[in-house]
Amino acid sequence: MFLIKEKIMRKTSIFLVFAALCMFAATAATAQNGDVLIKNATVMTASKGTLQNTDILIQNGKITRIGKNLTSGSARVIDATGKYVTPGIIDAHSHAMLDAINESSFSVTSMTDVKDALDPDDISIYRALAGGTTAALLLHGSANSIGGQSATIKFKYGKGKDDFLIKDAPTGIKFAMGENVKRSNFNVPGMTPRYPRTRMGVVETVRDAFTRARDYRQAWADFNAKKTKTPPRRDLQLEPLVEILEGKRIVHAHGYRSDEQLNLLKIADEFGFKIGTLQHGLETYKFAPEIAKHGAGVSIFIDSWSYKIEGYDAIPFTAYMLWKQGIVVSINSDSDERIRRLNLDAAKAMKYGGVPEEDALKMVTLNPAIQLGIGKRTGSIEVGKDGDVVIWTGHPFSPYSRVETTMIEGEVYFDRAADAQKRTAAEAEKAALLKDKMNSGPATGSGPGAGPRIPRESIVHDRDHADQEKTGDTHTDQEGGHR
Amino acid sequence: MKNLINIKKLADFLRSGSVAVIAMLMLAVGSVSAQSDGSQQNKTGRAGTFAITNARIVTVSGEVIEKGSVLIRDGKIAAVGTSIQIPRGAETIKGDGMTVFPGMIDAATNLGLAEISGGANATMDVQEVGSINANARAIKGVNPHSSHVNVTRINGITTVISFPTGGLISGQAALINLNGSTQDEMAVVPEAGLIVNFPRVATGRRFGFGGPGAGGGTDFNAALRRRDEQLDELKKLFEAAKNYQKARAAYESDKSLPYLATDAQYEALVPYVTGQKPIFFTAEREIDIKGVAKFVADMKLKGIIIGGQEAWKAADDLKKNNIAVIFTNIYSLPTSQDYPYDYYFAAPGKMQSAGIKFAVSTGEGGGEVRDLPYQAGIAGAFGLTPEQALRSVTLNPAEILGVADKLGSIEVGKIANVVVADGDILDPRTKIQHMFIGGRLIPLTSRHTELFDSFKNRTASPK
Numbered sequence: 045m046f047l048i049k050e051k052i053m054r055k056t057s058i059f060l061v062f063a064a065l066c067m068f069a070a071t072a073a074t075a076q077n078g079d080v081l082i083k084n085a086t087v088m089t090a091s092k093g094t095l096q097n098t099d100i101l102i103q104n105g106k107i108t109r110i111g112k113n114l115t116s117g118s119a120r121v122i123d124a125t126g127k128y129v130t131p132g133i134i135d136a137h138s139h140a141m142l143d144a145i146n147e148s149s150f151s152v153t154s155m156t157d158v159k160d161a162l163d164p165d166d167i168s169i170y171r172a173l174a175g176g177t178t179a180a181l182l183l184h185g186s187a188n189s190i191g192g193q194s195a196t197i198k199f200k201y202g203k204g205k206d207d208f209l210i211k212d213a214p215t216g217i218k219f220a221m222g223e224n225v226k227r228s229n230f231n232v233p234g235m236t237p238r239y240p241r242t243r244m245g246v247v248e249t250v251r252d253a254f255t256r257a258r259d260y261r262q263a264w265a266d267f268n269a270k271k272t273k274t275p276p277r278r279d280l281q282l283e284p285l286v287e288i289l290e291g292k293r294i295v296h297a298h299g300y301r302s303d304e305q306l307n308l309l310k311i312a313d314e315f316g317f318k319i320g321t322l323q324h325g326l327e328t329y330k331f332a333p334e335i336a337k338h339g340a341g342v343s344i345f346i347d348s349w350s351y352k353i354e355g356y357d358a359i360p361f362t363a364y365m366l367w368k369q370g371i372v373v374s375i376n377s378d379s380d381e382r383i384r385r386l387n388l389d390a391a392k393a394m395k396y397g398g399v400p401e402e403d404a405l406k407m408v409t410l411n412p413a414i415q416l417g418i419g420k421r422t423g424s425i426e427v428g429k430d431g432d433v434v435i436w437t438g439h440p441f442s443p444y445s446r447v448e449t450t451m452i453e454g455e456v457y458f459d460r461a462a463d464a465q466k467r468t469a470a471e472a473e474k475a476a477l478l479k480d481k482m483n484s485g486p487a488t489g490s491g492p493g494a495g496p497r498i499p500r501e502s503i504v505h506d507r508d509h510a511d512q513e514k515t516g517d518t519h520t521d522q523e524g525g526h527r
Numbered sequence: 528m529k530n531l532i533n534i535k536k537l538a539d540f541l542r543s544g545s546v547a548v549i550a551m552l553m554l555a556v557g558s559v560s561a562q563s564d565g566s567q568q569n570k571t572g573r574a575g576t577f578a579i580t581n582a583r584i585v586t587v588s589g590e591v592i593e594k595g596s597v598l599i600r601d602g603k604i605a606a607v608g609t610s611i612q613i614p615r616g617a618e619t620i621k622g623d624g625m626t627v628f629p630g631m632i633d634a635a636t637n638l639g640l641a642e643i644s645g646g647a648n649a650t651m652d653v654q655e656v657g658s659i660n661a662n663a664r665a666i667k668g669v670n671p672h673s674s675h676v677n678v679t680r681i682n683g684i685t686t687v688i689s690f691p692t693g694g695l696i697s698g699q700a701a702l703i704n705l706n707g708s709t710q711d712e713m714a715v716v717p718e719a720g721l722i723v724n725f726p727r728v729a730t731g732r733r734f735g736f737g738g739p740g741a742g743g744g745t746d747f748n749a750a751l752r753r754r755d756e757q758l759d760e761l762k763k764l765f766e767a768a769k770n771y772q773k774a775r776a777a778y779e780s781d782k783s784l785p786y787l788a789t790d791a792q793y794e795a796l797v798p799y800v801t802g803q804k805p806i807f808f809t810a811e812r813e814i815d816i817k818g819v820a821k822f823v824a825d826m827k828l829k830g831i832i833i834g835g836q837e838a839w840k841a842a843d844d845l846k847k848n849n850i851a852v853i854f855t856n857i858y859s860l861p862t863s864q865d866y867p868y869d870y871y872f873a874a875p876g877k878m879q880s881a882g883i884k885f886a887v888s889t890g891e892g893g894g895e896v897r898d899l900p901y902q903a904g905i906a907g908a909f910g911l912t913p914e915q916a917l918r919s920v921t922l923n924p925a926e927i928l929g930v931a932d933k934l935g936s937i938e939v940g941k942i943a944n945v946v947v948a949d950g951d952i953l954d955p956r957t958k959i960q961h962m963f964i965g966g967r968l969i970p971l972t973s974r975h976t977e978l979f980d981s982f983k984n985r986t987a988s989p990k
Binding site for chain 1: 858893903953975
């Protein structure tokens, strides 16, 4: 409950939030237009090996040349001697920017769309950029067998929300299986339990939806063939499912147990569509051959486990075992916290089983790009691709490395040196604002403005804490309705 | 069905039984072991005399030895150096290309008390009912056979503090090595400290719908008053425990005095309120940490901070009162939107600069404690040197916990908690090659490696 209260508290101290936003908008404004030449870096391309002492030229947002001793022309030059450059990190499972995550009233909410809940000012975006993340799949929660439509975005912090959307990215949708769909941890006394309540019911809910979608498509086909005279009533719930049947919308399916995810693959086979990614999939190592046969990708946590019964059989070798089967694997965060350090999660794929370095890097760059259907334009450092790159102080898999600069399409969206400058300025500005008489509360009484506001501590034992806070769904207090 | 029930009962009995009984029953009833995948029984390793030769030795306490040997005998580190005598019969572990580290110590976890944190109450022993539980001891709740034990230790973490949570006084923390069939075998210091959740100056959590005042919002002064009231209660409790101890001692020396009945809470509190043993105060923010410092000074206590996310802002108060910090949750998101993005990543570096004694800890329930090296590593990217980062998870926690004579470095006479790795132990790419806890060579297996082995060669069965 207090999560909601926190939200209201935030609103009551609006002046501080405003100050904060001004500050970070100022930081984001460091994004610079124009061409860039990154000189003399160790370039980890994520597709064509690691290149020493190499330059990258980005013009009009695209990578136009990769090589040695490139001339800058009119491009701004960044000396990256001794530094590493990787593609921007891509998170195939995030809820950043979302003001709402779960529409949990029905078990099939394919009519909803997270694009209607985007907050382009979410500070999580800036923190993700500071960890080298440039793009993400923003997913609906996992309260439903068939959840809402997703957004494939780049973190163009400081721009309007429509600028975040990758225009030519295929559309997607969230599915889910298991305990969250069963609402196992969301019992509210006095409330009628929502169907389905078991794994049997979840399977039938999905089958029912696709049966209706198939009939709906048939009804339109009959009408268009003039077999019927009255057009079918337009059904916003079923239209996205028809797109799935026609291969036009990518299914991203949350699940934990191997049996439930295998059952979803079977439903897909029954209705003749493909699952794009199995999300979480902490037991996918148990049925990797079947996944390979179906052709689904998998997006996992590298080593989270044991945080609930469904995660108890998770092992950190999953990335390696799927990779060995030739499955496209990505490592995701599902967290505003973890999205800041996916490079180190990729490094763990080398430790557990021994995924080669480039293939480990792919798991947070090119592979998620492929899974999101944007692999042709981003995810690796290649001529013709978007200039989405990160400059690191050292090897991105070393714990001692930091992000220096994060660029999207050649524009700088995070720069540590610029951040340091803005920080000092913002601290001074905040101090001045706090001194302002207008911003001090009454001397007595119980108003929240009275006296200095002390930030509450936030411990992230529950790595979904930040996400839950944003759901506004009182049912998700204990366990994230999306993880 | 009948068979199932019997097995369940048997399992319950086994959990409550002695090791000998378990062993006998395991022999007698083969089907029981089939019920367990083996990971529920942590392998305790093999004792012996071991020599790790030709390795790079990061002693932490002294210089790095570029090519040397470590001798392990009778559970202790018996010799370290470039030209040590290897006794006949010692088992040699070739350390060529390897690096030897002291086992890492996570000084603030709930490991062994919390198997599955969400939605599985049957696996949770972290928090007792009520507010004052000084007599609740983590060592009596730790499950030696938790799968978190083997998963954590094979990442080079050999020792942890496990502590209870909740209430004002949660109970007593245990310092345990991550090996042993029984709680006693695991214990290094069974009662290592008292956990006190220091009352917060809480202004933020009482806002209701409708904005200011509507939900009984609290201003700063009111929050301070409430905190001070709670502190007064704590002071009274501590004073009462001291008086209890005086009255009991007086009776011991003069039996004509009235006998004071035994009180479980006071008994448990006495070593802590009299400053003999440390009290771990959980406190995160500057204002609360400064409150702890004052309380420790007023009450003449031995204090340690757990949490300490803003401890660098209270350096003088902490140093003046000899209060060290067990810094947890480096992955926390900055608490305020306008805080720098690296607010907590940079905190250990700031503590180092400010001269505060500190350790880096995960503060995790169990499953994620194995992330300790990488949490220290991130602190290494934001202000600590790699050497300082390593020290923050080895010798620093040992010193803070008062066990630097036993743990935390590669030195002769210390408990042989030794890790051999193929690279920097704080680097997520590094693989642990060998490890010892209490001089026992620990098999590098876990619930995870066992599941991996079970499925790594699986092929789909033809229809």
